[in-house]
Amino acid sequence: MFEVAISRLGKILETHPWAGELAGILPLSALIDFMDLPRKLHVFELAGAVPFWSWPVTPAGSRLLLSSKHTQRDCCLDRYGSSVALTALDGCYGDQYIVSSPETVRMCISSRETHTLPNDHDNMAGENLKIQNLEIICISRERKPERRFQPSQSWLGRILLDPWLAFSYQYLLISTLGWIMLLGMIIMSGIFRCYLSLTFLIVIPVTGVVIFCLHGSTPRRLLVQEQSDYNRLVVVAEHMNATDWMVFYGESTIVNSLLNRPLEPMGPRLSKSASAILRGALRVLVLGQWGLAIGVAALKDWNAFFITFWIAFCIFSHAYLIAPPMSANDWMRSYANIKMARYQTQLSSRRSLFNTIIALNPDTFSWDNRMDQEDRTKFSEGAMRWIDPILTRGSSRTKWEDATRTAMDEALLRYSTESLVSPAWQDKDGEVLGFDWNDNYSREYWKSFILEGIYMAAKIKEETRLFGRKVTKIV
Numbered sequence: 001m002f003e004v005a006i007s008r009l010g011k012i013l014e015t016h017p018w019a020g021e022l023a024g025i026l027p028l029s030a031l032i033d034f035m036d037l038p039r040k041l042h043v044f045e046l047a048g049a050v051p052f053w054s055w056p057v058t059p060a061g062s063r064l065l066l067s068s069k070h071t072q073r074d075c076c077l078d079r080y081g082s083s084v085a086l087t088a089l090d091g092c093y094g095d096q097y098i099v100s101s102p103e104t105v106r107m108c109i110s111s112r113e114t115h116t117l118p119n120d121h122d123n124m125a126g127e128n129l130k131i132q133n134l135e136i137i138c139i140s141r142e143r144k145p146e147r148r149f150q151p152s153q154s155w156l157g158r159i160l161l162d163p164w165l166a167f168s169y170q171y172l173l174i175s176t177l178g179w180i181m182l183l184g185m186i187i188m189s190g191i192f193r194c195y196l197s198l199t200f201l202i203v204i205p206v207t208g209v210v211i212f213c214l215h216g217s218t219p220r221r222l223l224v225q226e227q228s229d230y231n232r233l234v235v236v237a238e239h240m241n242a243t244d245w246m247v248f249y250g251e252s253t254i255v256n257s258l259l260n261r262p263l264e265p266m267g268p269r270l271s272k273s274a275s276a277i278l279r280g281a282l283r284v285l286v287l288g289q290w291g292l293a294i295g296v297a298a299l300k301d302w303n304a305f306f307i308t309f310w311i312a313f314c315i316f317s318h319a320y321l322i323a324p325p326m327s328a329n330d331w332m333r334s335y336a337n338i339k340m341a342r343y344q345t346q347l348s349s350r351r352s353l354f355n356t357i358i359a360l361n362p363d364t365f366s367w368d369n370r371m372d373q374e375d376r377t378k379f380s381e382g383a384m385r386w387i388d389p390i391l392t393r394g395s396s397r398t399k400w401e402d403a404t405r406t407a408m409d410e411a412l413l414r415y416s417t418e419s420l421v422s423p424a425w426q427d428k429d430g431e432v433l434g435f436d437w438n439d440n441y442s443r444e445y446w447k448s449f450i451l452e453g454i455y456m457a458a459k460i461k462e463e464t465r466l467f468g469r470k471v472t473k474i475v
Contacts, residue, residue, distance in 0.1 A: 035315060037061035039324045041215060042076040042103060046263075047335060048158070048216040049167060049327035051175040052208030053182045054314045062286045065211060066279060073262055075220065077103035084238055088259050091233035092252075092363040094385020099236060100262050104220075107328035108258075109137060109246075112342040117463055121452045122428040123348035131346050132243055132353040136360075138341040138464050139250030139258070141227075142333055149334040151219065151266055158217060158267070159209075166334035167327075174321045181313065189306055196299070197306035200292040204310070207285045214270070214278050219335050220263035228253040231467055233361045240390050247357060249464075251471045254338055266335070343464055345456065351446045354387060355404060355453020360460060362469040364408075374469075376409040400450075403441045407433060407450050420458030425451065 035058050044050045057065065064076065077083045078101040086099035099105060114135075123129075149166055152158050164172065182201060189198035232252035236259070237245045248255050270278070296303035318324075332338050347353045358364050364383045366375040384401060391397055410433055411420060419425075428448035430438045441447045460466070 035061060036318070038064060038077055038082075039103075039107075040318055041065065042078070043107065043324040043327045043331075044211070044216045045075040045218075045220070046104060046107075047166070047219045047327055047331035048162070048212065049171065049322070049330060050208075050216070050318070051178050051322075052205040052212065053178045054318060055204055055208040055211055056311045056314055057207060057286045057289055059290070062283075065215070065282060065286075073265060075101065075104060075263065078263070086236050086238060087240070089235040089386035089389065091235065091357070091361045091383070091386055092380075093382040094388065096386075096389055097260055099259050101258070104263065104328065105236075105258065107325050108332055108340060109135070109342060111325035111329035111332075112340050115341075115343045115463070117343055117345040117456075117459060119346050119348070119452075119456060120423075121348065121426050121455055123352065123448055123452045124346070126348060129348050130243070130350060131348065132245060132350060134345050134347060134353060134356065135244075135246045136343040136345075136460055136464060137246055137248045138343070138466065139248060139254055139338055140467075141251065141254065142337045142339050149337070151335070153267070159212070167330045170326065171322050171330060174317055178313075178317065182310070185306060185310060189303075192302060194301070194303045194306055196292055196296050197303040200289065200296075200303075200307050201310060203285055203288050203292070207282070207289065210278055210282045210285060214275065214282065218265035218267045218269065219331070221266050221335050222254060222257035222338075223261040223264045224253055224257045225337070226253060227251070227471075229471055231362045231469060231471055232256065233357070233363065234259055235357060235386055245353060247360065249360065249362075249466060254336075258336070258338070341464065343460065345460065347456065348452060349449055350390075351400075351449035352452045352456070354391070355450050356456045356460070357453075358384075358404060359408060359454050359457030360466065367469070376405070376412065379405060399441075400444070400446055403437070403444070403447070404450050404453075406437055408454060410434060410437060411454050417458055417462055420455060421462055425455040425458070428452070 035056065037058060037060070040050055040054075041061075041064060080098070083103045083106075086102040086105065088097050088099050089095075090097075151162050151166070163175070167175075182205065186198055186201050189195070189201060228251050230252050231250060232255045234248045234255055235245060236248060248259060293307060296307055332340065347356055361383065363380055366378050366380045367373075368375040379401070387397075415432070424432050428451060430447060430451055432451070438447075
């Protein structure tokens, strides 16, 4: 029965010469051109979240996998220069720093659904606006630190047990489906005597095991995991003249650990001798993959179609079924013990953006320890320093800051949160505030931007349920 099937398959290639020519092109094209290995390696180092059957390696990918600098503490794309850097501005002390794990942060954010908050303020109806896009990322703990997921200490446990505890059902389903398909492909290759493709399909998961030992066996965690009593706001952008801004808001320990501290590998590191042996084995396996791909391309037979199908399945599954953002979400839940909520809105100008962030910042006003409440007669010592890299200090800025503080104080005294998001606050004329404030700043161009910032901050707080200065403890 199998002899007849094998004979018929061979005749198809003889009858249709173009199929043979296609078999000579597909394996090398699929192996070289369509793999996003840097992001796959990054999430593998972050959480070990790539199945072993998904490791065809391109020439460019081999240079990345065998580069000594990528076996260090930082994940692949978090190393400075490997991705677009992000600059952070601390809302409490005004410190400016480069985000330590920019690509991990991007993956975590992209894994969350965006909730859009429309800006209905009258300023948005103006002309020649320099629209500012603002994302609010609310971060909180998934569970108490003592209840967080603890990875296995043994290598066997990390390979066989941890995925069932750390990863989503979707990842487990696709991973299991992949192993079933790989086993079926190996059996079919043996039945149809496609021994080159059979060898290739066996080499792939062996390559995955070696890459796991080198890169995926030490998933990362947040460096500092102790709980804090206070929330922190941090402003993040690619540069100081950007129009796309992010605000991270949450418990100060986890916000600082995610943005300002390097991620910490979990588990023992490889010795130099073990690393050298594994790197040598990886070189042999990668060369074997390329040799087999070149061999089947030269033969132009059914081996090429088996190999091409498997490479295409790996590419498709990594791009759509178990994409890096999904694995980053699993990492947040299991290894980092955090959760995110993502909101997006627009502001009419840079000053409106500043005023919105100032009104959101839990450290904007001084804190009166004796009365255990905010002292709105002055800003806290470092609360406005985060603006310094964007807007130089001077008499004009001082006047604007005074107007901002006075407007916020009056708004909080006279209006509830529900009133601050009412249509009355959408008006840019300032009638919602007293005569003295309007008279003092009637000629200032930024007057309406202060009102817009107070209005949008109240709207954001109502929608996101921001926690205020103190952290709400997990029960």
